[in-house]
Amino acid sequence: MVKTPAEYQRAYRQRKAELARLGGDPTDNLAKEPFNEFLPHDGNWAVIEEVLDCVGVMPPTFDADTDDQWQEAWDEPYRGSIGRAERMVGAFLDAASGLADAIARFKRKEIDRAIAELESADMTNAATKKEALAEIVRLNRIRDQLDKQVRWSLPQWKTRGDSK
Numbered sequence: 001m002v003k004t005p006a007e008y009q010r011a012y013r014q015r016k017a018e019l020a021r022l023g024g025d026p027t028d029n030l031a032k033e034p035f036n037e038f039l040p041h042d043g044n045w046a047v048i049e050e051v052l053d054c055v056g057v058m059p060p061t062f063d064a065d066t067d068d069q070w071q072e073a074w075d076e077p078y079r080g081s082i083g084r085a086e087r088m089v090g091a092f093l094d095a096a097s098g099l100a101d102a103i104a105r106f107k108r109k110e111i112d113r114a115i116a117e118l119e120s121a122d123m124t125n126a127a128t129k130k131e132a133l134a135e136i137v138r139l140n141r142i143r144d145q146l147d148k149q150v151r152w153s154l155p156q157w158k159t160r161g162d163s164k
Helices: 005-023 035-041 043-054 081-120 126-146
Strands: none
16 A cells, blocks of 8 residues: 555654664763763752752762663663752652642542532522632632643753754
8 A cells, every 4th residue: 555645744753753763862972971070060960959959859969970870772872860859850850740639639529528518518508509609719719720721931952863
């Protein structure tokens, strides 16, 4: 069966993406200093350590230009401390997203419970009914907020392939 132009284009893009991934980061060839030597002198590192420490997360150490968690099965080149740091950013983002999702689900569950309690309450008194309905509307607005997505702007930290 003959490929369509779209299928040829898709295959080309996949090959190009695979070559870029296997080629690693083009800035690796430019670095004269390993990341682990740069980091302690970067003014931001002390802030990062303090923020992580404030929430009970042990800040990572970058004593050597190594990446002990790197695995050959990933089909990515070994890049030392910079590769480890880049993967950490992705892991922190995934963890933050997962934790934010769990918090939102918990709050939605509690809001739904509170609404159910209000709906099952005795509403024979007009004033009580008015207060309960107002509270239900308020809780629904809060639940609507939890259904929204938020964006955070981050500096680009990964580059791939040749950007010609």
